[in-house]
Amino acid sequence: MDNRALPPVHPVPADLEQRPDPYPWLDRLRTEGPVQRIRLRDGSDAWMVTRYRDVLAAAGDPRLSSDPRRLTGQTGRTVRLAAGNAMPSMLTTDAPDHTRLRRLVSRAFTARRVEALRPRVRQLAEALLDAIAPRGRADLVAEFAFPLPVAVICELLGVPFADRAFFTKQSSDLLRPQVDAAGVALTAAARGHLRDYFADLVASKRANRADDLLSDLVVAGEEQRLTDEELISMGLLLLVAGHETTVNLIGTGLWLLLQRPDQLEALRADPGLLPSAVEEFLRYDGPVMTGVARYTTTDVEIAGTTIPADHIVILSTGAANRDPQRFEHPDEVRFDRADNPHLAFGHGPHFCLGAALARVEAVEGVGAVLRRLSGLTGAATPDELRWRPSVLRGLQELPVTFHPN
Numbered sequence: 183m184d185n186r187a188l189p190p191v192h193p194v195p196a197d198l199e200q201r202p203d204p205y206p207w208l209d210r211l212r213t214e215g216p217v218q219r220i221r222l223r224d225g226s227d228a229w230m231v232t233r234y235r236d237v238l239a240a241a242g243d244p245r246l247s248s249d250p251r252r253l254t255g256q257t258g259r260t261v262r263l264a265a266g267n268a269m270p271s272m273l274t275t276d277a278p279d280h281t282r283l284r285r286l287v288s289r290a291f292t293a294r295r296v297e298a299l300r301p302r303v304r305q306l307a308e309a310l311l312d313a314i315a316p317r318g319r320a321d322l323v324a325e326f327a328f329p330l331p332v333a334v335i336c337e338l339l340g341v342p343f344a345d346r347a348f349f350t351k352q353s354s355d356l357l358r359p360q361v362d363a364a365g366v367a368l369t370a371a372a373r374g375h376l377r378d379y380f381a382d383l384v385a386s387k388r389a390n391r392a393d394d395l396l397s398d399l400v401v402a403g404e405e406q407r408l409t410d411e412e413l414i415s416m417g418l419l420l421l422v423a424g425h426e427t428t429v430n431l432i433g434t435g436l437w438l439l440l441q442r443p444d445q446l447e448a449l450r451a452d453p454g455l456l457p458s459a460v461e462e463f464l465r466y467d468g469p470v471m472t473g474v475a476r477y478t479t480t481d482v483e484i485a486g487t488t489i490p491a492d493h494i495v496i497l498s499t500g501a502a503n504r505d506p507q508r509f510e511h512p513d514e515v516r517f518d519r520a521d522n523p524h525l526a527f528g529h530g531p532h533f534c535l536g537a538a539l540a541r542v543e544a545v546e547g548v549g550a551v552l553r554r555l556s557g558l559t560g561a562a563t564p565d566e567l568r569w570r571p572s573v574l575r576g577l578q579e580l581p582v583t584f585h586p587n
């Protein structure tokens with residue numbers, strides 16, 4: 183292709199996920215066209231798909247791989263370096279490996295199995311609020327949105343909750359934007375620490391089988407359905423994916439409510455509206471905002487643009503979820519939005535395995551806060567709030583005051 187004919191490259195802003203409102207940048211790209219050239223923060227060139235209908239189609243298109251090891255050319259140099267440090271997991275493999283790995287754990291995350299966890303999630307939420315309620319003030323991210331999903335995924339996997347200070351620090355380092363060599367080194371070190379941690383944990387499950395998902399995976403390993411490396415990387419993926427995102431969903435959701443006291447009261451009066459409110463939190467400002475990565479295995483035409491083989495493609499779930507061609511008044515928060523097939527959990531074969539669990543945690547978590555804390559007020563303005571230094575979108579803290587009880 184003649185370089186002069188190529189459209190301009192948009193560098194992804196280093197602070198995109200930390201902006202009070204990152205959506206004008208995504209809106210601008212979508213307005214400029216359905217497929218845009220971008221430069222990722224690690225310097226790689228990539229393409230961004232911005233419209234709802236194209237993201238939906240591309241997420242199920244087998245010509246777009248989820249495996250960065252499929253990249254062979256110069257385009258993928260950085261991604262391949264990063265992938266070389268990573269162990270392949272279901273998130274970064276294609277069929278048939280993806281299918282085999284996902285099948286090993288999918289039963290634990292079905293709607294029915296997750297529904298059975300609801301009372302326990304509620305109990306954990308109540309216990310956290312018992313400690314907060316008498317005080318009249320709290321940081322609802324550090325003291326509530328964070329420990330709730332961490333406790334749930336620890337119980338499910340069989341990871342000691344007592345180790346949370348270690349693994350939550352490592353997992354947030356793992357998800358820092360890799361803007362420079364120091365960032366890349368931090369991420370690689372965190373991955374190494376988590377890998378060692380899981381290797382030890384797997385060894386101890388092997389010695390003392392328990393009633394948890396990691397022990398089930400040890401059995402699958404003995405039956406030669408997965409290798410040791412795959413077992414460790416599966417544990418790591420489930421632990422990281424199982425809490426980082428949901429913390430953000432609960433934190434952002436509570437913040438959206440605090441900014442809309444009348445809607446907060448409506449939800450308090452009718453908790454039956456909570457499930458649809460949670461879907462709107464996910465659409466309006468979901469944790470996976472910038473997008474999910476794919477790699478072209480052949481030339482792929484999307485909305486009139488041919489993306490050459492061997493290129494990185496970001497399917498922007500955040501841009502798609504604000505697409506005015508799909509959502510009426512996309513920039514308005516409507517907790518009773520009836521037609522809301524957002525893409526916050528992705529789509530296609532890699533559709534979020536933990537979606538049902540995240541939904542239960544958010545409905546129970548936000549519901550418990552509304553039940554237990556009256557007179558709830560945000561103690562910071564939008565400009566004072568800090569967003570986490572992460573590739574995911576979520577609040578660093580949410581200071582609130584309320585009537586002590």
Ligand code: HEM
Binds near residue numbers: 248525528534537
């Ligand atoms: C995949 C979002 C919670 C486990 C994904 C994907 C998205 C996503 C967008 C698709 C990635 C892609 O297409 O490349 C979210 C959000 C969550 C959440 C927004 C919370 C609000 C969870 C939880 C778990 C989890 C609680 C629990 C274990 C996974 C796994 C995958 C995945 C294992 C990979 C699935 C596959 O590749 O087949 N998630 N997630 N997620 N998620 Fe979640």
